Amino acid sequence: MESLKDEKTISKSVGRHDGGNHFSTSIDGVEIHASTEREQKMTLLEGLKLYPKAVWWSVFISTAVIMEGYDIGLLGSFYGFPAFQKKFGESLGNGKYNISAPWQSGLTQAMHVGQIFGLMINGWAMDRFGFKKTQIAALFVMSGFVFIQFFAKSIEMLLVGELLIGFPLGIFLTLTTVYAAEVCPVVLRPYLTTYVNLCWSIGKYISTGILRGFLHNTSQWSWRIPFAIQWVWVPWLVIGTLLAPESPWWFVRQGRLDDARKSLRRLRSNPLDHEIEADISMMVATNAHEKSLDEGMTYLDCFKGINLRRTEIACTAWSIQPMLGFALAGQATYFLEQAGLSSDHAFDMSLGSLSIGFVGGLVAWLFVNRFGRRPLYTYGLAGIFVIQMAIGFLAIPNQSGGTAWATGVMPLIFTAIYAVSVGPVCYAIVAEVPSTRLRSKTAALARNAYNIFSIVNNIITNYQINATAWNWKGYTGFFWAGFCGLCWVWSYYRLPELKDRTFAELDILFESKIPARQFKATKVDDTAILSEGACGDEESAA
Numbered sequence: 001m002e003s004l005k006d007e008k009t010i011s012k013s014v015g016r017h018d019g020g021n022h023f024s025t026s027i028d029g030v031e032i033h034a035s036t037e038r039e040q041k042m043t044l045l046e047g048l049k050l051y052p053k054a055v056w057w058s059v060f061i062s063t064a065v066i067m068e069g070y071d072i073g074l075l076g077s078f079y080g081f082p083a084f085q086k087k088f089g090e091s092l093g094n095g096k097y098n099i100s101a102p103w104q105s106g107l108t109q110a111m112h113v114g115q116i117f118g119l120m121i122n123g124w125a126m127d128r129f130g131f132k133k134t135q136i137a138a139l140f141v142m143s144g145f146v147f148i149q150f151f152a153k154s155i156e157m158l159l160v161g162e163l164l165i166g167f168p169l170g171i172f173l174t175l176t177t178v179y180a181a182e183v184c185p186v187v188l189r190p191y192l193t194t195y196v197n198l199c200w201s202i203g204k205y206i207s208t209g210i211l212r213g214f215l216h217n218t219s220q221w222s223w224r225i226p227f228a229i230q231w232v233w234v235p236w237l238v239i240g241t242l243l244a245p246e247s248p249w250w251f252v253r254q255g256r257l258d259d260a261r262k263s264l265r266r267l268r269s270n271p272l273d274h275e276i277e278a279d280i281s282m283m284v285a286t287n288a289h290e291k292s293l294d295e296g297m298t299y300l301d302c303f304k305g306i307n308l309r310r311t312e313i314a315c316t317a318w319s320i321q322p323m324l325g326f327a328l329a330g331q332a333t334y335f336l337e338q339a340g341l342s343s344d345h346a347f348d349m350s351l352g353s354l355s356i357g358f359v360g361g362l363v364a365w366l367f368v369n370r371f372g373r374r375p376l377y378t379y380g381l382a383g384i385f386v387i388q389m390a391i392g393f394l395a396i397p398n399q400s401g402g403t404a405w406a407t408g409v410m411p412l413i414f415t416a417i418y419a420v421s422v423g424p425v426c427y428a429i430v431a432e433v434p435s436t437r438l439r440s441k442t443a444a445l446a447r448n449a450y451n452i453f454s455i456v457n458n459i460i461t462n463y464q465i466n467a468t469a470w471n472w473k474g475y476t477g478f479f480w481a482g483f484c485g486l487c488w489v490w491s492y493y494r495l496p497e498l499k500d501r502t503f504a505e506l507d508i509l510f511e512s513k514i515p516a517r518q519f520k521a522t523k524v525d526d527t528a529i530l531s532e533g534a535c536g537d538e539e540s541a542a
Contacts, residue, residue: 036282036502039185044369047187054183054267057244058192062176062199064135067142067233068169069203072111073354074226075162076204077211079104083222088155101469103155104462110159112451112458114166119451120299122171123444127297130250131179134171135241142168143234149227170451173200174443181431181439182247183267186500190368193431194424198361201419205354212351249436252283253297283436286504290437293511302434302442306510310433313495314442315449317377317429320487321422322450322457324384325480326414353415360419372499372520373425373432374491380421381488387414388481395474410477432498435507493517 048055078084079099089097099107118138125134145168148161173196180192210229214222245267251260257280264279265271293305302311367376391410434442463469464476472479496519498506505524514522 036504039187040500040502042185042187044187044191047185050268051184051188052269053245055188055192057267058176058180058183059195060240061131061135061179061244062192062196064139064172064233064237065176065196065199066203066206067230068172069200070207070230071165071169071203073204073207074211075107075111077208078223081211081215081223083214083218083220086218087220087223088158099155101462105459106159107155107162108458108462109455110163111166111169112455114163115170115451116166116448118167118170119174119444119448121167122174123299123441125171126175126178126250126440127253130246131175132241132244132246135175136238138168138171138175139234139238139241143231146227146230149230150224170447174440174447177427177431178440178443179247182249183245186502187369189432190373190428190499191365193428194361194364194368197424197427198358201354201357201361201423205351205358208351208354248279249283249287252280252287253437257284282502282504286436286507289504289507290435297437297441299441299445302438302445306513307435307438307442310435310438310510311442311445313433314430314446316490317426317433317495318446318450319453320381320491321426322454323480323483323487324381324418324422325388325457325461325476325483326418353412356412357415357419357423360416361424364420364424367420368425368428369499372497373429374495374497374516374520376421376425377429377495378488378491380417380425381484381491383417384414384422385481385484385488387417388477388484391474391477392481393477395472395477429495429498432501432503432506433496436503 042050082097085097085099088103089099092098122134122138125137142165145161145165148164149158152158152161176199177193177196180196181189184192207226210226214226245263246259248260248263248267251257251263260280260283261276264276268276301307364376387410391414394410430443430446431439460479461476464472464479494516496509496514496516498519501509501519501524508524509519509522
């Protein structure tokens with residue numbers, strides 16, 4: 001699949017640096033470069049041994065994403081939940097109830113709309129106040145909005161609750177992904193960033209499992225209690241976030257180098273002073289180099305110069321997830337009911353799908369550093385294309401019991417392929433591809449691109465599979481297979497390989513306008529940048 005030209009080496013020198021008082025360091029650029037090489041050659045076991053604290057804090061902070069996956073999974077499963085259908089749906093005249101396609105779209109999209117506004121605030125808040133304060137504020141806001149969901153007496157009130165809770169939930173996903181990228185070395189980056197996707201799957205699994213337990217409970221508590229469970233996460237997440245170290249990269253961008261040193265010491269085991277100084281000098285050098293390119297820290301800067309390409313990659317990589325038609329898997333319970341399965345069997349199959357997604361996320365850890373981001377992403381898209389076509393062809397015969405079960409197996413295979421490729425790898429791409437100064441805002445823009453396409457995807461899918469709307473059933477697969485093919489073409493020509501690259505190296509590769517298919521083979525000499533940064537301006541670090 002890869003078409004690589006001969007290897008070549010590129011180097012880049014910093015154009016200029018602001019004048020001023022230089023901070024004192026005994027580390028020169030050559031030593032920093034040697035330190036960077038050691039990080040690149042670090043094995044997984046060495047990384048775990050040197051950075052166990054970074055792993056722990058990243059895993060803990062990422063746990064907040066479980067709440068987003070839980071709420072999204074809860075709502076999607078509620079559409080096939082009898083007690084919820086009876087409370088908020090309309091009668092079909094045969095003793096059954098159904099949430100109409102417009103209301104399904106409205107409820108699902110309300111959360112995504114809320115996330116759009118929350119993410120724009122998040123991109124600014126992370127740069128202004130840091131990761132810890134932003135997450136704690138989001139946790140408190142979320143706990144307040146759960147009250148609206150819990151006490152909802154009408155579908156209109158529930159719609160307001162979903163809209164408002166989208167604000168804090170949107171913050172968790174990008175904040176945790178960026179935090180994971182900034183507190184760990186290169187070798188651990190793909191594992192900790194893709195773990196965020198695993199947390200999302202865990203949340204959806206928990207929500208579906210809880211609803212499965214309440215399936216035959218016809219009281220109001222069968223849907224109120226699942227909403228209330230969201231409060232369980234808040235207290236211990238707030239306490240843990242208070243104790244966590246702030247990102248050292250954030251301190252460097254703020255010009256607080258002493259705080260950055262303290263943060264690095266908290267993230268490493270047996271930290272050595274000269275290694276800490278080398279890491280700080282590398283961060284200052286990278287930050288200063290990006291500033292030398294007149295790179296600001298606003299949303300507008302994400303669309304200027306070389307950052308436009310980086311923003312395109314991040315936004316498209318995340319937007320591709322909904323463009324694959326993953327709403328079929330996200331609303332698997334309802335989809336399988338429409339395909340002919342009973343509520344019990346539909347929930348069981350949905351739980352099976354989520355279990356496969358969880359295991360697939362673990363399997364992805366074995367592949368992401370071995371094969372890289374680009375191969376996993378492109379081959380994953382090819383596999384999903386085949387599955388969507390199969391779903392379409394299975395809808396051609398009459399929906400007998402056999403074809404209904406065969407159709408039910410397809411979302412399981414879709415989830416398995418997605419969970420080891422496009423699903424988790426996207427998180428690593430979005431965390432790695434932006435510049436360090438624009439990472440939080442680029443991630444927010446990318447997630448908002450995802451939300452916009454998710455809104456379109458969910459609206460269309462709700463009408464495609466809803467019994468009172470288009471009722472396409474399995475024919476929906478043909479529609480999304482077409483989009484999947486287009487996404488594969490983009491990924492082949494535009495998605496670069498980011499494996500084993502430091503942030504300074506990525507800066508050079510994008511500045512040099514290296515084609516995506518040549519990223520892997522191109523060697524980078526970043527000594528010039530690091531040499532300049534070794535005597536960089538402390539005051540200009542921010």
